[in-house]
Amino acid sequence: MRLENKKALVTGASRGIGRAVAELFAVRGAEVWGLGTGEPPDLAGRIAAAGGKLHWISLDLSVLETVEETIKKALEESEGFDILVNNAGITRDNLAFRMDLEDFRSVLDINLTAAFLAARTLGRWMIKKRAGSIINMSSVVGLHGNGGQANYAASKAGLIGLTKSLAREWAPRNVRVNAVAPGFIDTGMTESLPAAVREKMLEQIPLKRLGKAQDVAETVLFLASDSSAYITGQVFAVDGGMFI
Ligand SMILES: NC(=O)c1ccc[n+]([C@@H]2O[C@H](COP(=O)([O-])OP(=O)(O)OC[C@H]3O[C@@H](n4cnc5c(N)ncnc54)[C@H](O)[C@@H]3O)[C@@H](O)[C@H]2O)c1
Known part of the structure; x- marks a missing residue:
């Protein structure tokens, strides 16, 4: 699958996961704009070594008022995007009775509302061009729920509703919108979990290993590429068979 x-x-x-997606996209020929609060010091070098170029957009997605304006600027500079991966996400776990309103809101803001704003901003351009692929990073927790993650699960379930609704709205203009629902992936988000929790999770994974960021990136690549040209509004679980 190429993204030339x-x-x-x-x-x-x-x-x-976002970093793995950016690297894989660059290796497969795409011009990549990474977005985040701070540019990782070594990513541009790795992408250059793969023959690509990384552009960086510094943006804190929790400041919702700035999301559309910043992405519009990037859209002008790039002269249009063919692919959007709404991957940024955070957790603020707690049992529902102990969860602050602020912890509920901030997770919804970054995981769901910012993704909506980014999709809408680029969606306008894609619709005019009659082409585009948007991939939203949901989670198995958005499909099945999880104790201690009411805010996170609500945001990830919300992303699935957003995906299906935008897919219906924009399909007539050949803009596809899909979601990926990773299971337990070995990244910064999960490394701080206690060993006992990780062991318990492993027991529930038929493929008997944690996922790698690369496993998720390969699915995102498929959905971004023309190989998935007839697929829209779908949710792809990348979870080692956790919920067969
Ligand atoms: N790791 C897992 O097991 C797992 C499982 C299911 C879904 N996911 C989802 O995959 C996505 C990536 O997760 P990850 O495991 O790579 O996590 P991670 O914590 O390693 O990376 C999250 C990324 O989001 C960015 N981000 C966070 N807050 C931001 C903000 N306010 N503004 C801009 N950028 C911000 C971070 O800088 C980082 O680049 C997330 O949406 C996460 O919910 C992860």
Whole structure:
């Protein structure tokens, strides 16, 4: 699967899954714009070594008022994006009775509302061009729920509703919108979990290993590429069979 002559915007590209997506896209020929709060020092070098070029957009997605304006500016500079990966996400876990309103809101803001704003800003351009692929990073937790993650699960379930609704609105203009639902992936987001929790999770994974960021990136690549030209409004679980 190649992405030659395609321009992609990847949010949360500084590490973990977003970084793996940015690198894989560049290796497959795309021009990549990474978006995040701080540019990772070594990513541009790695992408250059793969023959690509990384552009960086510094943006804190929690400041919702600035999201559309910043992305519009990037759109002008890039002269249009073919692919958007709404990957940035955070967790603020707690049991529902102990969860602050602020922890509920901030997770919804970054994981869901910022993704909506980014999709709408680039969607306008894609619709005019009659081409585009948007991939939203949901989670198995958005499909099945999880105790201690009411805010996170609501944001990830919300992304699935957003995906299906935008897919219906924009399909007539050949703009596809899909979601990926990773299971337990070995990144910064999960490394701080206690060993006992990780062991318990492993027991529930038929493929008997944690996922790698690369496993998720390969699915995102498929959905971004023309190989998935007839697929829209779908949710792809990348979870080692956790919920067969
Ligand atoms: N790791 C997992 O097991 C797992 C499972 C399911 C879904 N996911 C989802 O995949 C996505 C990537 O997760 P990851 O595991 O790579 O996590 P990570 O914590 O390693 O990376 C998250 C990325 O989002 C960026 N980000 C966070 N807040 C931001 C903000 N306010 N503004 C701009 N960027 C911001 C971070 O800088 C980072 O680049 C997330 O949406 C996450 O919810 C991860």
